[in-house]
Amino acid sequence: MKRRVGTMRARVVWRLSCLSMLSLSTLSGCAVSPLSQRAATFSTAASATVVKMQSAYQLVETTYEEAAMASLVNQFDMKGFDPASIQPFIPAADMKARTELMSALQQYATLLAEVSGSSEVTELDKESEALGTNLEAMAKDAPLTALAKNANMESGVASAAVDALGRVLIEKRTAKELPSILESAQKPIDTICTLLGQDIGTPEGTGLRNELRDKYVELIADQRTYILANEAKMSPDEKRTEIGKLPQLVTAEKQGDATLEQTQKALQQLAATNDVLTQTKKDKDAPAFRALVTQMVAQGQQLGAVYAAASAASAKKQ
Amino acid sequence: MATDPAIPTTIPTTKAAAQALLDKLYAANPITLGDSEAISDAVAEVNVILTQLNQEDIASRTGAMQAVAADLKDPVKKLGELKDQLTQVASRVKTLGDIAKDIDSVIGGCKSVFGI
Numbered sequence: 001m002k003r004r005v006g007t008m009r010a011r012v013v014w015r016l017s018c019l020s021m022l023s024l025s026t027l028s029g030c031a032v033s034p035l036s037q038r039a040a041t042f043s044t045a046a047s048a049t050v051v052k053m054q055s056a057y058q059l060v061e062t063t064y065e066e067a068a069m070a071s072l073v074n075q076f077d078m079k080g081f082d083p084a085s086i087q088p089f090i091p092a093a094d095m096k097a098r099t100e101l102m103s104a105l106q107q108y109a110t111l112l113a114e115v116s117g118s119s120e121v122t123e124l125d126k127e128s129e130a131l132g133t134n135l136e137a138m139a140k141d142a143p144l145t146a147l148a149k150n151a152n153m154e155s156g157v158a159s160a161a162v163d164a165l166g167r168v169l170i171e172k173r174t175a176k177e178l179p180s181i182l183e184s185a186q187k188p189i190d191t192i193c194t195l196l197g198q199d200i201g202t203p204e205g206t207g208l209r210n211e212l213r214d215k216y217v218e219l220i221a222d223q224r225t226y227i228l229a230n231e232a233k234m235s236p237d238e239k240r241t242e243i244g245k246l247p248q249l250v251t252a253e254k255q256g257d258a259t260l261e262q263t264q265k266a267l268q269q270l271a272a273t274n275d276v277l278t279q280t281k282k283d284k285d286a287p288a289f290r291a292l293v294t295q296m297v298a299q300g301q302q303l304g305a306v307y308a309a310a311s312a313a314s315a316k317k318q
Numbered sequence: 319m320a321t322d323p324a325i326p327t328t329i330p331t332t333k334a335a336a337q338a339l340l341d342k343l344y345a346a347n348p349i350t351l352g353d354s355e356a357i358s359d360a361v362a363e364v365n366v367i368l369t370q371l372n373q374e375d376i377a378s379r380t381g382a383m384q385a386v387a388a389d390l391k392d393p394v395k396k397l398g399e400l401k402d403q404l405t406q407v408a409s410r411v412k413t414l415g416d417i418a419k420d421i422d423s424v425i426g427g428c429k430s431v432f433g434i
Contacts (some may be wrong), residue, residue: 064369071362074355089369090376097380101387108390111397115404169407177400185393191386195379204337206375214368217344221358228351 036174038277039182040116043272046109046189049270050102052194052263057098059256060208060215064089067215070222074229089211098199106193108185115174179280186278193271200264209260216253220246261298329363336367 072081090093201207227242234242330336343361348354 066367071358076357089373089374092353094373094377094380097383101383103347104387104390104394108394108397111394111401115397115400169410170404172398172402173407177396177403181393181396181400184396185390186391188386188389192390195383195386199376201372201375206333206372206407210337211369211372214340214365218358218361218365221343221354221361224348225351225354228349228354309376313400 005070035178035277035280036116036171038273038280039112039178042273042277043109045266045270045273046105048111049263049266050106050109052266053102056200056208056260056263057095059259060212060235061089063212063215063219063256067218067222070219070226074222074225098196101192101196103190108189115178140299148186165224179278182278186274190271193267193274197264197267200267203257209257212256213253216249216256220249223249329360329367331367332367333371336371340364340368394434 068086090098199207201209203209203213221246223242227239230242231239324391340361343357343364346353346357348357
């Protein structure tokens with residue numbers, strides 16, 4: 001009985017050490033798959049683009065309000081103020097549809113980031129670290145030191161081996177399920193980018209950029225009228241300040257249009273990134289990565305067998 | 319030197335004509351209050367037309383946006399399901415951690431057996 005237990009324990013330690021050494025040698029430079037990397041890249045870009053698009057709508061609404069305010073100031077004496085005249089540029093129903101669309105895109109991006117190897121892998125790392133601590137404490141146990149030395153067991157490698165197992169499992173599941181999801185989302189994402197880009201439009205044509213430009217024409221005209229209507233009542237400094245607002249309005253219009261144009265380009269880039277991401281599933285994984293995954297799967301299976309044996313031995317003793 | 323643009327008596331209703339008029343008004347440089355007020359009023363009236371055309375353009379895409387948001391629901395649902403599956407993988411590692419504690423108890427038992 002004593003000899004059987006001692007032999008079993010030595011076998012467990014020996015297998016763990018060999019397995020761990022193999023895992024350690026292959027873990028250096030281990031990275032997530034191309035699919036996971038590109039999914040994470042797309043997710044980050046999508047989230048950033050949603051924020052830019054929300055800002056784009058807000059920019060034009062704010063400018064629209066400012067133009068209404070400037071006109072009200074100049075015409076108040078003759079026309080008074082009608083509260084009903086205060087309306088947003090984009091009616092509520094149209095804006096609601098856009099808000100819900102951007103929310104859906106954001107939700108998709110958030111979930112894609114979560115399955116592309118962030119939160120689950122972090123949790124896995126925590127669990128495997130706790131496991132590794134248990135194993136390392138076992139390795140430091142004085143009576144086992146000689147056995148561990150003979151088996152060349154290094155501290156920390158068991159933790160790394162379990163971590164590798166978990167990462168492989170996650171990557172395999174992701175590689176199996178994610179491509180079909182990406183494919184089903186490809187056309188909707190492309191359509192979303194097209195529709196939002198059309199909303200932004202062009203300065204000479206229609207859309208947010210044209211509305212922004214036209215409202216600044218109104219703001220400049222009203223500011224000029226305001227100066228001429230009130231200059232007799234202004235001090236030199238006040239007049240200077242008001243005149244100074246004219247070139248500032250010209251600059252603000254250019255900056256605003258540049259921002260909208262950048263957002264439009266971000267949408268085009270997002271659509272391109274989405275197409276590359278969906279294409280990834282059709283490309284073969286890098287051969288080196290495929291070999292690494294195969295090796296780590298085999299090691300993971302060995303590790304599973306070792307732990308199963310240890311668990312069975314523990315149960316038998318009790 | 320200020321220009322005195324001819325302020326139109328009627329505002330065009332087509333996009334191209336209205337936009338061209340707005341550009342012309344923008345280029346004007348009135349230096350008298352009367353001219354500036356006339357320009358401001360004309361700009362406001364042209365902009366009513368142009369803003370309405372932009373609003374119609376934006377509204378023309380609202381239906382398509384609602385439709386495509388609905389198309390995205392299924393991929394989002396499947397991503398949520400995949401996330402749940404991956405969470406289960408991480409919890410299985412915790413089970414391995416429990417087994418490792420069993421190894422500790424085995425070793426502890428062996429120590430007492432061997433009198434270590």
